[in-house]
Amino acid sequence: MEKLMRQHWWKLLAVLILVYALVAGLLVPLKPNLLSVTPNAATPGSIQSFDLLGYNTRFQEDGGSSRAWLNYGEGYAIEATEVKVTDDRRATATFVVPDYLPTTETGSKKLSLIVSGAANGAFVVPDAVIVRQQQPPGDLAAVRAEWERTAMQKGDLIANPSMTFPYRGLLSETIRNTYFHVSLWFAMMFLFIAAVVYAIRYLVIKSRRGTHTLDTTVGLTDLSPLERTDQWSVVFTGVGMLFGILGLLTGAVWAKYTWGSYWNWDIKQFTTLIALLIYAGYFVLRAAFPDPEQRARLGAVYNIFAFACLIPLIYILPRLSATSLHPGAEGNPAMGGEDLDSTMRMVFYPTIIGWTLFGGWMAGVAYRARIVGEKLLRRQESL
Known part of the structure; x- marks a missing residue:
């Protein structure tokens, strides 16, 4: 991961995709x-x-x-x-x-x-x-x-000659928020997946170190592979939390224009808030333990628990509800032609990639900052 962070092509790609999503998402007109x-x-x-x-x-x-x-x-x-x-x-x-x-x-x-x-x-x-x-x-x-x-015959209906986004009576121009609200949730999921992968990797490396099959000897002021793995899990969780909060805020603004108020206690709003509060508990737990090894070990276990809660809270329980205002209730996949046509997919799917890459870039910057800060702290303590 650290080698990938030194490369710049994917960072440039993230910026280009997000600029494309911003321009196309806001300037392409809706269908008549x-x-x-x-x-x-x-x-x-x-x-x-x-x-x-x-x-x-x-x-x-x-x-x-x-x-x-x-x-x-x-x-x-x-x-x-x-x-x-x-x-x-x-x-x-x-x-x-x-x-x-x-x-x-x-x-x-x-x-x-x-x-x-x-x-x-x-x-x-x-x-x-x-x-x-x-x-x-x-x-x-x-x-x-x-x-x-007098019914329509072949050739009676004329296709719109220009590129347009679909018009939905309830959504109107707010349908453009799909590129920001929904894609942020997808990017959040990928970041949380990366975080839980590093949490599992931490526990695996620690178990190997316990059986003396892995050499993690490092300099006095350097960080071991075990510690670096823990830091990656922390930064991916932090950026995922940021994207989740942004997704919640953009959803609240969308709800104001379509449902009449920022917060409606819709099942998906409620379960998403619970999921983010569970992840917030991850940082509270880490702050409660001064011992670095104990903090990292318990944090890794809690990260796995939080991710296990995330899936049913965001993807399963809302689809079981018959009263949810969100698309996706009662088993509806919420990504069909009624919600996302082919024109929107040309912007929506690249935007998910753009936000995910940008989130990875943010995690890399946060990782380097934490590593530098930890090295400086250890150097001061060694003097």
Whole structure:
């Protein structure tokens, strides 16, 4: 590890990746979508106009190519008879709503609104319009044929021509925090893994020294391989803690804009706080023992314990919860197409690598500082 710390290529790579993540993450626009659809209900057998308020839309640049559908799903949709553009953000879509929905079920059904144009590309507003069916259709086959006739065909939907990030109604621009909040958690995990590996390595080296199979003789003011291993475990744990705290703070800011308050006692917020408090106990434990060997040995054992607690607290318990506000509850992996599309992956995955490398660089600097400080202290004591 010390040889790797003397090399500079991976440090430069970390800086370049994080600069790329900062620039791309903040400057790439979100996909066009709608902030509101008014009204949000339609009556079967009527002509209904809906006022559309766009977000990042360019309706005027579509050049009259804007089209819209009320989509029931399963290949059933009705196309707007007219899409009248007011300006880049405002348009009105008019539909002739059929007398019946293509189903025998009665009650309220939520239809998605799909809009497509040359400049905006195609985008979907889920559950945009509510239609209430009072009774089932007499001729279901004829009704379905009517809905199929006006459904989207191949080539009707146009892909957005530019690089964009997905628009999510609840998240809006805060979706960019994914590159900082979530990637910090991943980097934290890799740093804690490095810390626990060195903790295990310390115990292994110590057991070998106990059987006199490993020579750790060093100079009076130098540090033995056993002590250096302990120092690596300490610095990796410290930087991992820093990244965990930053992840908690960025998550609190995100929660303020999406959930209404900085702290909601969500299961994942709570278990993450517990995990970080457990790791904080690692430093409290080390400070409680003046004997270096005892401090290092008990610290290594506690580090393994803390990592064993980290996995269920962060990754298992939140997924068992049915009430968590976080993606990932009830077994959802939280990394599917609904949460992270291919465009975001181009930034998200490199950012994880960037934060991890940068964290390793920080740990290397902290390691050298601790080694130099310890050598100076021993030199003073030897005088």
